[in-house]
Amino acid sequence: MNRYERYRRALLDYPKPLAFLDLDSLTTNKDRILHAAGSKKVRIVSKSIRCVPLIRHLLATDDRFEGVMCYTVSEALFLSRQGLDDLLVAYPAWERTSLTDVGKEVLRGKKLTLMVDDEEHIARLEEVGQGIGVVFPVCLDMDLSVSWPGLHFGVRRSPIRSQKRLIDVVKGIEKSPSVKLEGIMGYEAQVAGVGDQVPGRPLTNRLMRLLKGHSIRRIAQQRGEWIRELKELGLSLRFVNGGGTGSLKVTSQEDVITEVAAGSGFFSSVLFDHYRDFQGEPAAGFALEITRRPTPGIVTCLGGGYPASGASGSDRLPTPWLPEGAKLLPLEGAGEVQTPVQYEGSFALGLGDPIFFRHAKAGEMCERFTEILVIKGDQVVDRHPTYRGEGKCFL
Ligand SMILES: Cc1ncc(COP(=O)(O)O)c(C=O)c1O
Structure with a gap:
């Protein structure tokens, strides 16, 4: 039976519009993600799933799936209260009530890590932390974009664009008793989130591969040097996170990386159809x-x-x-x-x-x-x- 007939038959009696998932294709994608991640752990990117039972299901399928990359503090709290743990909020938060709630959850023994990239983030956490007597575990987001005159290849997120800046912010954390550095994250969006095998665009694809190749070498060097420097300063990190579905294969080859992030590859949505390094099945x-x-x-x-x-x-x-x-x-x-x-x-x-x-x-x-x-x-x-x-x- 072809796929159209199969889905039609399965969904015949259900009112539409409806969303569906093909379990066998999800399993195929999950296996491909683990394979592409080599020997590294995989943190599940929840924004690309947004369904608790599916996140739970994936976490339970393999020991190498460890922790969740969340997109807001409220989401992380929601997942934590449902029993999930090791929740990394990948984007900085500011709002005081939610930070206080995270602090209380940390005091209950839950592993919730907040993202910072600015001294003001740290000062804010220090103030909230002192108020409720908690030490906030934090992760630093390092910028991995690559710029040439007239071309910025990457995302505009973290201002940590030099090793000096990184060390300054780290020193700021060390001076803050209510904040503890646990991890470093760098997201190479220009590699992980840009297709390079798009049908009908041979020239753009070639250019993308060239730019990506250059980025990959620069990023590996930058991440290697920066992380080694932190280790030389005596810092011990619980994790170094990098990558996304489109970069699993290359990011996982870097020695300093302890875990890669992946989400979109599980469903394999349309924008992920055209990557040389990851081929999922529409799920x-x-x-x-x-x-x-x-x-x-x-x-x-x-x-x-x-x-x-x-x-x-x-x-x-x-x-x-x-x-x-x-x-x-x-x-x-x-x-x-x-x-x-x-x-x-x-x-x-x-x-x-x-x-x-x-x-x-x-x-x-x-x-x-x-x-x-x-x-x-x-x-x-x-x-x-x-x-x-x-x-x-x-x-
Ligand atoms: C910080 C971060 N890491 C990783 C990813 C990769 O997620 P996915 O595998 O869903 O593309 C993203 C996606 O935007 C991200 O923002």
Whole structure:
């Protein structure tokens, strides 16, 4: 039975729109992530999953999955209260009440680590920490972007762009009794989050590979030197985190790295289709129902306007996945309440039939659905609430 028929049969009696996950494909992706990570531990990037039972499931499949990379303090607290531990909040937080709540959770013995990259972050934590008598475990985010005149290759996040700056901030932490440095993180977004095998773009792909190759060498050297310097200063770090789905293979080869981060590869959303270094299997999608037939060759579905974040462009739109050959109309895209789809293939699509789509990004799909139906073969074997389904909207 082909994939369209299989999913159609599994989801026949479930009201649409709905989100679903193919369990066998998830398992394949999980194995590929572990393989690409070599001998390193893998921290699961929760923003690319946003479903507690799935995060739990993945953590339980292999000892090398260790800890979660969270995207907000509220999310980390939510996961901690559900029994998860070793939660690294990957982006700095400022709001006092949430920092206080993290402090209380740390006092209960939970391993929650906050991100810092600025003396003001440290001063803020010191003040909150003194107020409640806690020592905040923190991680420093080092910038790994590469700049040439007129071209910045990487993200604009951390201002820690030199070894001197890193050492200054570390010294600031050492002078703060309520803050303890436990880890270093560096995210090479220009390697991990940029496709280099995009069909129909041979020149851009070549350029990307050149830039990525250069970045990879520079990053390995920078990270190696900086971490060794910290060790020479007598610091012992619990972890050095780097990478993401698109860079697992190269990041895991660096000696100083103790763990790599991965999230998007589990669902393998569309933006991760075109990486030389990681090939996942599409594992997650959403089903829309055909409710209209405006003209031969076009069917219109209810729902579907779920674009992804980032620099806007057609690559942020959902992609019709199955049946193969289904396409969005360039002038309508995926609409607020309806999405027309062009299809001239062999299935005789009628009212009530599903069209299966994939989201451009992995976890963002879950912001549109309260549950994910888990399919094995041609059957739904589980239903898991997403963060939204648990009443949570963290960002
Ligand atoms: C700090 C950090 N690490 C790692 C990742 C990689 O996540 P994924 O594997 O989901 O692409 C991201 C993604 O944006 C990130 O911000």
